Amino acid sequence: MLPHVRAILWAQFRTLFNFYSRGAGGPVAVTVVMSAAWYGMVLFGAWTLAVLLSSNERLALVKDSASQGVFFTFLYWQIVPLFLGAAGASIDLKRLVVYPVTHRELFVLEVLLRFTTGIEVLVLMAGAAAGIAANPKMPWWAAAGFLPWTAFNLFLAVGLRDLLSRLLARRRTREVFTLLMVLLAGAPQLVAIWSPPEHLRGVLDSLSFDWLPWTLTAGLILGERARNALPLLLWTAAAFAFGWSQFRRNLRFDADAARSSAALPSRGDNLIERFYTLPSRLLSDPLGAMVEKELRFLSRAPRFRLVFIMGFSFGLLIWLPMAFRGGRDATGFFSQHYLTLVTFYALLLLGEVLFWNVFGFDRGAAQIYYLLPVPFHHALIGKNLAAVCFVVLEVLLLVAVCALLGMPLGVRRLSEASAVALVMTAYLLAAGNLASTHYPRPINPSQSWRSSSAGRIQALFIVVYPMLAFPIGLAFVARWTFESELVFWAMLAFAAALGALIYWIALESSVTAAERNRETIVTALSAGDGPVTG
Numbered sequence: 057m058l059p060h061v062r063a064i065l066w067a068q069f070r071t072l073f074n075f076y077s078r079g080a081g082g083p084v085a086v087t088v089v090m091s092a093a094w095y096g097m098v099l100f101g102a103w104t105l106a107v108l109l110s111s112n113e114r115l116a117l118v119k120d121s122a123s124q125g126v127f128f129t130f131l132y133w134q135i136v137p138l139f140l141g142a143a144g145a146s147i148d149l150k151r152l153v154v155y156p157v158t159h160r161e162l163f164v165l166e167v168l169l170r171f172t173t174g175i176e177v178l179v180l181m182a183g184a185a186a187g188i189a190a191n192p193k194m195p196w197w198a199a200a201g202f203l204p205w206t207a208f209n210l211f212l213a214v215g216l217r218d219l220l221s222r223l224l225a226r227r228r229t230r231e232v233f234t235l236l237m238v239l240l241a242g243a244p245q246l247v248a249i250w251s252p253p254e255h256l257r258g259v260l261d262s263l264s265f266d267w268l269p270w271t272l273t274a275g276l277i278l279g280e281r282a283r284n285a286l287p288l289l290l291w292t293a294a295a296f297a298f299g300w301s302q303f304r305r306n307l308r309f310d311a312d313a314a315r316s317s318a319a320l321p322s323r324g325d326n327l328i329e330r331f332y333t334l335p336s337r338l339l340s341d342p343l344g345a346m347v348e349k350e351l352r353f354l355s356r357a358p359r360f361r362l363v364f365i366m367g368f369s370f371g372l373l374i375w376l377p378m379a380f381r382g383g384r385d386a387t388g389f390f391s392q393h394y395l396t397l398v399t400f401y402a403l404l405l406l407g408e409v410l411f412w413n414v415f416g417f418d419r420g421a422a423q424i425y426y427l428l429p430v431p432f433h434h435a436l437i438g439k440n441l442a443a444v445c446f447v448v449l450e451v452l453l454l455v456a457v458c459a460l461l462g463m464p465l466g467v468r469r470l471s472e473a474s475a476v477a478l479v480m481t482a483y484l485l486a487a488g489n490l491a492s493t494h495y496p497r498p499i500n501p502s503q504s505w506r507s508s509s510a511g512r513i514q515a516l517f518i519v520v521y522p523m524l525a526f527p528i529g530l531a532f533v534a535r536w537t538f539e540s541e542l543v544f545w546a547m548l549a550f551a552a553a554l555g556a557l558i559y560w561i562a563l564e565s566s567v568t569a570a571e572r573n574r575e576t577i578v579t580a581l582s583a584g585d586g587p588v589t590g
Contacts, residue, residue: 064165098176102183109187109194115278122274126205129181130270133174133209134216163214163303170213181206184277194279201276204285208269208292215299218306224358328355335441342430346438351445357417357501360409364446367402368453372461395458395465395473402450403480404521409499410446411488414439416499420582426574433567440485447481468541475548476528482555483524486562493569496580527551 108114118125157165171178185199265271269291275281276288332355335347354360390397414436415422425435451474458465528551535544570577 064169095176095179098179099183102179105180105184106187106190109184110190112191112193115191119278122278123271126270126274126277127268129177130209133170133177134213159304159307162307163300166214166303167210167299170210173213174209177209178206188277188279195282197282197285198277198279201273201285201288204288204292205269205273205277208288208295211292211295211299213299215295215302218299218302222306222309335445339441342428343434343438343441346434347441347445350439350442353417353501354409354442354446357409359499359501360417363405363409364450367405367450368457371398371401371405372454372457393469393472394463395454395469396476398458399451399454399473399477400480400525402454403447403477403484406443406446406450407484407488410443411484412491413495413497413499414443414488414492415496415577415581416492417501418581419498420578422496422581423578426578431567432570433563436489436563436566436570440489443485444478444481447477451477475545475552479528479548479552479555480525482552482559483527486555486559487520487524489566490562490569493566493573493577496577498581498583527554 105118108118181202185202188194188199266275267287269288272281272284272288272291276284332348332351335351336344338344339347409417415425418424425432454473455465455470528548531544531547531551534547535541
C-alpha cells in the first residue's frame with residue numbers, strides 16, 4: 057500500500073501547489089512568500105499556545121474560552137476541505153477505482169488526504185500539546201486528548217465531503233445549498249447593522265454543552281475530566297461509521313445519472329418555457345434559435361446558476377456594511393448609489409461565465425459553429441444577446457430583493473442602475489468577445505466552484521475592469537463637479553455611444569480572429585479533465 061500512498065499524496069501536493077501558483081514563475085514566488093507569511097503566523101500561534109499552556113498561571117487566560125477555541129478548529133477543519141474539493145484542489149479518489157486498489161485502502165488514503173487540508177489546525181494542536189506536556193501540574197494523559205479529536209475530525213471530514221458531493225450533483229440542490237451558505241455568511245453583517253452585538257453572546261454560550269465533542273475535548277486536554285475520554289471515543293466511532301458509509305456510497309454513486317434525472321413539470325416550467333422561446337418569437341432564425349439555445353443551456357448549467365444567484369444575494373450582502381453603516385437612512389455615497397454598486401458587482405461576478413469565455417461551456421462542441429452554413433458572427437451575437445437577457449433579469453432580481461429588504465429605491469436610483477448596467481455590459485461584451493477568441497478555455501458547466509481561468513488572464517482582468525469602467529466613472533465625476541443630472545446623463549449617453557462603437561469594432565475583430573485561429577480554438581476547448589475533481 058505504501059507506493060499508493062506516496063504517489064497519491066504527492067499528486068495531492070502537486071495539485072495544491074499548481075492550484076495556488078498556477079504553474080508560472082511569478083505566481084510561484086508570490087505563493088512562496090505568502091505561504092511563508094501565513095505559516096509563520098500559524099507557527100507563532102502554536103508557540104503562543106505552547107507558552108500559555110505550559111504554566112498554570114497562564115493557563116487561566118485560555119481556560120474559559122477553551123471550548124470555543126476547540127470548536128473553531130472543528131469549523132476550520134470541516135469547511136476548508138469542502139471548499140478545496142469544490143474548487144478542484146483535491147484528488148477525487150472515485151476516479152481511481154479502476155486501479156487495483158481496494159476500497160479500504162482508498163478510504164485510508166482519503167483520510168490521509170484530510171491531513172493535508174488541515175495542516176494549520178495540526179500545527180496549532182501540536183503547539184498546544186507541547187505546552188500541556190511541559191506543564192508539570194497537568195496529568196500525563198491530558199495531551200493525548202488531541203488524538204481522538206484528530207481522528208474524529210478526519211473521519212467526519214471524509215463523510216461530509218462525500219455526502220456534499222452527492223447532494224450537489226442533484227438538480228437544484230447545488231443552488232439551494234449555495235443560497236443557504238450565502239445567507240449564513242451574510243448573517244453576521246446583518247446582525248451588526250440591525251441588531252446589537254450582545255445577541256451573539258447566547259450563540260457562543262450554546263457552544264459549551266457538556267455532551268458536545270469540542271466541550272469533551274476541552275475538558276480532556278485541560279486535565280479536568282478524564283471521564284470525557286469514553287464519550288469522545290464514542291463520538292469518534294460514530295464519525296468513523298459515518299465517514300466509511302458515506303465513502304462507500306460515494307464510490308457507487310453515479311453523478312451523471314443524478315444530474316440527468318428529470319423533474320416533474322409544474323406551472324413554473326411553463327413560465328420558464330415562455331422565457332426560453334421569447335427570442336425565437338422576436339428574432340428570425342438562425343439568430344433567434346441561437347439565443348434560445350443559450351438561454352436554455354446557461355439556465356440549466358449549475359456553474360452559471362450558482363454565479364447568477366450569488367449576483368443578487370452575495371453581492372447585496374458584501375456591500376451592506378459599507379453602504380448602511382449608519383442605518384437605513386444613511387446619506388453617504390455608498391448608500392445613495394447602493395443599487396448601482398451591487399449591480400456593477402453582479403456584472404463582475406458574471407464575467408467568467410457570461411462575458412470573458414463565451415465558448416467555454418461549449419467546449420469541443422464549439423466546432424459546430426464552423427460547420428453550420430451560418431456566418432460565425434451569428435454565434436457571437438446570439439451569445440451576446442443571451443448575456444443581455446440575463447443581465448436584465450439580474451437587475452430585476454436585484455431590485456426585487458432590495459424592495460423586500462426595505463432598501464431605499466426611487467426612479468433616479470432605478471434608472472441610474474439600469475443605465476450603468478447596460479452601458480457596462482456593452483464594454484464587457486466587446487472585451488469578452490476578444491478574450492473568447494484569443495484565449496479560449498474549456499469550462500465544465502456541472503462544476504460550480506472551480507476556477508478555470510489562467511492566472512495571467514485573471515491578473516489582466518484587474519487592469520481591464522477599471523479601463524472599461526472609466527467612461528462610466530467620468531459621468532459620475534461630471535455629476536459631482538457640475539452638480540447637474542443633465543450633465544451626468546449626457547456623459548452617460550456619450551459612454552453608451554462609445555461602447556456601441558467599440559463593441560462593433562471588437563465584434564469584427566473577434567470574427568476575424570475566430571476564422572483565423574479555428575483549429576487552435578477547437579483544440580483548446582476540447583481539452584479534457586484529469587483525475588482531479590472539477
